[in-house]
Amino acid sequence: MVEEVIRLSEKLGLRIKQIEATIQLLDEGATIPFIARYRKEATGGLNEVQIAQVRDEIERLRELEKRRETILKSIEEQGKLTDELKAALLAADTISVLEDLYLPYRPKRRTKATMAREKGLEPLAQQLYEQPETLVPETAAQAFVDAEKGVNSIEEALEGARHIIAEWVNERQEVRASLRTLFQEKAVIKSKLIKGKEEEGQKFRDYFEWEEPLKSIPSHRLLAIRRGESEMILSVSIEPDEAEAIALIEHLLLKNQSPAAEQVRQAIADAYKRLLRPSLETEMRLESKQRADEEAIKVFADNLRELLLASPFGEKRVLAIDPGFRTGCKVVVLDEHGQLLHDDVIYPNEPQNQKEAAGQLLRQLCQQYKVEAIAIGNGTASRETEQFVRSLHIPGVLVVMVNESGASVYSASKVAREEFPDKDVTVRGAVSIGRRLQDPLAELVKIDPKSIGVGQYQHDVDQKALKKSLDDVVISCVNAVGVELNTASKQLLAYVSGLNERLADNIIAYRTKYGGFRSREELKRVPGIGPKTFELAAGFLRIRHGEHPLDASAVHPESYPVVEQMAKDLGCRIEDLLRDASLRKQIQIERYVNDKIGLPTLQDIMNELAKPGRDPRQEFEVFQFDERVHSIEDLQPGMRLPGIVTNVTKFGAFVDIGVHQDGLVHISQLSHEYVSDPAQVVKVHQKVMVTVLEVDLNRRRIALSMKTDAPPPKKQDKRKERKQEAEDMAAKLAALRAKFGQ
Structure with a gap:
């Protein structure tokens, strides 16, 4: 993999040592958040995006290597692996080049060229392909006319020979490479309405007669056209100018203007139309789709990150309302940790208009449970309900509109049923709305990201790639914020570095049995959490009021000794370091550099001592829509x-x-x-x-x-x-x- 690492270094603009260290850590099972946060010395300070790029590229290279080994073995078993071919295969750095080289040796189905060979026409094809200026094709073909073999005329002989030549043209690596470049640079995507689909295809009417360069088409437009094609509204083609493509092949293969060359010219046109164009169009479809997918997935991932890291209201009591008209508004009260204290229903809107009774109940609940905010879902009847709630002017209680996208998905999910088996979906939905206000991240991790509504053509892109990218985002956000070990849900714990659903269940079972965790070290007693899992997870798990003062911080337990040494050298306790900025200013971090810990980690430790367990999210700000508009x-x-x-x-x-x-x-x-x-x-x-x-x-x-x-x-x-x-x-x-x- 030495050459691959060198190429990767050039492609990503990273040092070879950085890439090698990252690959080693990934191969040892380390997660991206762990490497980015706690192994900066090893990687030279690579961030999560760079580490993910290394991971994805090395996965691609390993897949390429697996395919290369398969191809080499296949050709060798055929007894056709020459030193020159082997060198070319070993030098191939993309799947496309690799497959082009393998094409002549790939097991074939029965083709026109196969049938022509069976009729004994390959020698004629070879004569024509060499394009001797003195050769008369008809005279040469006469010798191959044989009714018993199915060659009944000179023209049939020449046609069969051209089929064989067309296959050779199709299999020429330099022909495919040149055409591929032409397709990439000059191919045009065209879409047309399929006859008779005008009425049902109105949403695609912009593309009934559409064409533009494939190279520059935006991802959303390509995905829209492809959706129109998949719904059988549009017919779509991708190709460059045909005459230019054929001329390119002729320039590569034609040697002269002889009659034999004319036969090759005809074979070239046939090869392009029948073999090369369909093959390269398919390749361009895949390539352009992959490019559009990557762009759309990136948009989705960026949006999801912003949503997950939205400002939390915090650990405060909340009354949440899932608004409605005829069926009423579902009301729930949640404690500081999102636990359900009370649920009810009010009818302040049409048709009941029971505003007085609804107002009385809300005032009573806010007072009884010391509610600090009312969260209102932004779905049906939301503005009417908001207007009513604001009119109550309940002192000391904020009124906040909450985006409820995906709440219905959560309310009907297995997760919600397990938590609230005796409550209906409307109550569960209201709970989700309230929890989203308290902590958007903790609640949204329970929902499939595709249901949150921040994507672009998310159902059209590669679902495996989408899931991988969105999982990366959720993992990144969860670990950036940190997770409270004694209160976090199973879904939140499962996203912590090194953990999974099974280990999350084990953690919850342990804390239930023993009344919670008192230290990070106690994690090691949880079934399934060995030294490696502890190493990966511990720094991202928080324990407020734990036995060790750093258990509530992002300082990793492996670095506790260095902080303890800092405190000892200053003649104070770690708690004093956390409280007193003047003490921290006396620390000369260079003194604590050793073979296991460097300046990047020491600087992170100092930042954490200044604000232990700090939440990286913005402070919560109240937002209110304009009162003039409700519909x-x-x-x-x-x-x-x-x-x-x-x-x-x-x-x-x-x-x-x-x-x-x-x-x-x-x-x-x-x-x-x-x-x-x-x-x-x-x-x-x-x-x-x-x-x-x-x-x-x-x-x-x-x-x-x-x-x-x-x-x-x-x-x-x-x-x-x-x-x-x-x-x-x-x-x-x-x-x-x-x-x-x-």
């Missing part, structure tokens, strides 16, 4: 409204403005400046101010802008602006349909 009918162009970003895509951002229908801020409306990537301007859960541009009541669509009323600054590059507007205009309607038309 889409209340909107008027020109209104300036507060909103919360619910989803970020490559074509813009969707914003909740409190009317039960998210509006779209198109990429061209995000800023007065040119924007190439919306994620550089907005994040999921960000609070923004938007202006209503357009309201389409029939299609329930809202166009918004984040541009201010101030005149736009002068553009440095008008061509970029015009190009952006031209590219985005065609995508705008499709973007809206992709969000609302499904």
Whole structure:
């Protein structure tokens, strides 16, 4: 793997030693969060993204190596492995090149060329392929006319020979490589409406007659076209100009203008149309799909990270309401740790309008349980319910609207049924809404990320790759925040570095039996947690008021001795170091560098001593929608409204403005400046101010802008602006349909 590591170093811009150390740690079972946080000396301070890149690339290289070994073995068993071919196979650095080299030796199904060989036409094909200027093809073919073999005429002989030549052309590695480059650079994707599908295919009408370079098509547009194809609304093709492709092959293979060369010319055209074009189109479909998937998955992962790391309200008592009309509003009260204390139902909205009784109950519950906030789900009847609750003016109680996407998925899940077996789905849903306010991360890990509603064509992308990426994000977020060992749910514990569902169950069983953990060291008594698991998990698990003062921090137990030495050298206790900044300033961390611990880890320790167990998430801020609008009918162009970003895509951002229908801020409306990537301007859960541009009541669509009323600054590059507007205009309607038309 030495050469592979060198290539990986060049590709990722990392030192060879960094890559080798990372690979070794991964092979030993270390997790990405553990390596990034506690093995900085070994990796040279690589972050989680870089470590994940090394992991993914080394997995790809190992898959390539496995395929190479299979191919070498196959060709060797055929007795056709020459030194030259072996060298070429060993040098191949992509699957495409490897498969091109293997193509002539791959076991074949019965083809036109196979049948021509059976008729004894390969020698004729060889004569023509060499293109001697004196050869007369018809004269040469006459010798191969044999009715018993099924060759009844000169033309049949020449046709069979051309089939064999076409197969040779298809199998020429340099031909495939050159054509592949042409497809990558100049292929055009075209989509057309399938006849008779006009009515059912309206959501794809932008693509009824569409074409653009494959090289530059945005991921959302490619995925939309592919969905139209999969739903049998559109027919799709991907190819460069046919004449240019054939001319490229002719330039590589034709030697002269002889009659024999003319036969080869015909074989080249046949090879391209019948063999090469379909093969490379399939390859380009896969390659472009993979590229679009990667982009869409990255958008999803970035959105999910922002959502998971949204500000927590904290360990405070919450009353949560799942709003409704006819069936009423489900009300639950949760304690500081999210445990259900009480559930009820009120009917403040139509048709019952029992506002007085509902208000009396809410006031009573808030007083009885010392509630600090009321969380209201943002679904049906949310604004009506919010307006009613705010009108009560309950002193000391915040009113907060909470995004309930996926709450219904949780309420019907096995997890919810196990926790609340005697409660119906509406109560479970209300509990989820309340817990999302208290700690979004702890609650959202219980839900399949695909159900949270922050993706772009998430059902169309590679599901295995999507799951891997989203799992990485959840693991990263959970371990960045840290997990309280004595109160965390099984789902949260399962995402901790080194743990899984089985070990999470064992931890919960242990803490239930023994009344909780008093120290991190006690983890070693849990069945299944050996030295390696303890090493990977301990630093990310917190125990408030534990036996060791550092058990509530992100300092790893393996580093406790160095902190104890620091305290000893200063003649104080560790608790004093945590409290007194002046003591910490006296520590010269360079004195504590040794062969096991370096300056990066020591600096992390000092940062942690300053704020032990600090939560990296932002402080919670109260948000309120504009009281003038409660439904889409209340909107008027020109209104300036507060909103919360619910989803970020490559074509813009969707914003909740409190009317039960998210509006779209198109990429061209995000800023007065040119924007190439919306994620550089907005994040999921960000609070923004938007202006209503357009309201389409029939299609329930809202166009918004984040541009201010101030005149736009002068553009440095008008061509970029015009190009952006031209590219985005065609995508705008499709973007809206992709969000609302499904």
